[in-house]
Amino acid sequence: MQDLSLHILDIVENSIASKASQVAIRITEDPEEDQMILEIEDDGVGIPPELVERVVDPFFTTRTTRKVGLGLSLLQQAARLCEGDLHVRSTQGEGTLVRASFRYHHIDRKPLGDIPSTLVALIVGNPSVDLQYVHCKAGKTFCVDTAQFKRELEGIPIDHPQAIRLIREETRRGLEELGYLFA
Amino acid sequence: MTKIKVEDLKRIKEEVQKATSLREGGKRVKTTVHMGTCGIASGARKVLNSLVSAIEEEGVQDVMVTTSGCIGICSKEPLVTVEVLGEDPITYQSMDENKMRQVFRRHIIGGEVQRQFALAKGLE
Numbered sequence: 001m002q003d004l005s006l007h008i009l010d011i012v013e014n015s016i017a018s019k020a021s022q023v024a025i026r027i028t029e030d031p032e033e034d035q036m037i038l039e040i041e042d043d044g045v046g047i048p049p050e051l052v053e054r055v056v057d058p059f060f061t062t063r064t065t066r067k068v069g070l071g072l073s074l075l076q077q078a079a080r081l082c083e084g085d086l087h088v089r090s091t092q093g094e095g096t097l098v099r100a101s102f103r104y105h106h107i108d109r110k111p112l113g114d115i116p117s118t119l120v121a122l123i124v125g126n127p128s129v130d131l132q133y134v135h136c137k138a139g140k141t142f143c144v145d146t147a148q149f150k151r152e153l154e155g156i157p158i159d160h161p162q163a164i165r166l167i168r169e170e171t172r173r174g175l176e177e178l179g180y181l182f183a
Numbered sequence: 184m185t186k187i188k189v190e191d192l193k194r195i196k197e198e199v200q201k202a203t204s205l206r207e208g209g210k211r212v213k214t215t216v217h218m219g220t221c222g223i224a225s226g227a228r229k230v231l232n233s234l235v236s237a238i239e240e241e242g243v244q245d246v247m248v249t250t251s252g253c254i255g256i257c258s259k260e261p262l263v264t265v266e267v268l269g270e271d272p273i274t275y276q277s278m279d280e281n282k283m284r285q286v287f288r289r290h291i292i293g294g295e296v297q298r299q300f301a302l303a304k305g306l307e
Contacts, residue, residue: 006228009218010220010224013218013220013223063252063253069220070220070221074220117228118228120232121228121231124250125218125249149187152189152192153192155196156195160199161238162198162239163192164239165239170187
């Protein structure tokens with residue numbers, strides 16, 4: 001995975017596989033404290049207690065199509081490479097919280113990446129899931145809430161090409177206000 | 184907070200309703216981009232975004248895009264399955280943005296299977 005936005009896409013796919021109807025993605029950047037936190041919280045089926053510790057084991061997966069499960073292992077590696085760590089907290093029947101921390105200024109900390117494309121991929125693939133993206137940086141907050149869009153679209157599908165383009169453009173603009181540049 | 188305005192959404196709603204009334208039916212093509220960890224790591228997100236952009240640019244209304252998980256052929260990712268109504272699904276392998284645009288133009292729109300990129304015909 002080249003950047004954090006690809007990890008986010010991957011971990012949220014786990015949430016969706018666990019039948020989540022709501023997924024919150026929270027990013028908090030604190031350059032002064034040299035810290036960055038990524039949290040992904042869902043209301044999916046959760047992970048049985050005896051398996052929570054094994055989810056970061058690359059040779060553990062619940063899938064049957066292959067014998068390895070790399071998603072969380074790769075995110076853990078990305079966090080540990082820059083003196084951060086990864087924690088998974090899960091309650092069966094309630095949901096799962098994945099929390100990754102990073103040393104903000106560490107040279108190996110992966111860049112944020114193309115968040116607009118990640119959100120578009122998640123919305124197009126899973127239009128019925130409500131996604132919330134909250135990004136805090138230096139006192140500013142940018143937020144995308146697909147449940148709110150759906151209400152305002154009044155029945156027009158959120159994965160309609162024009163709605164998707166609007167979400168992509170607004171996400172880009174919001175992140176540019178936080179200081180990110182997009183090609 | 185985000186600045187998507189209610190007026191923008193209302194405008195889209197009106198435009199979409201106009202287009203939908205012409206269609207009155209289901210979709211003609213279902214396209215599935217495989218989005219497992221393997222797919223994502225090898226570029227599936229770019230493939231999906233190029234397809235979504237192509238659909239928007241062409242103003243095509245009858246093509247559905249969805250995602251699925253890993254099907255165990257990780258070395259051939261990114262995989263894209265194109266299912267034209269009434270025909271066998273075709274799974275394309277090692278896709279990238281350019282190949283996706285070609286498959287969109289020639290297969291999804293033109294109806295001609297792009298054999299050179301195809302991995303398999305039929306259901307997974």
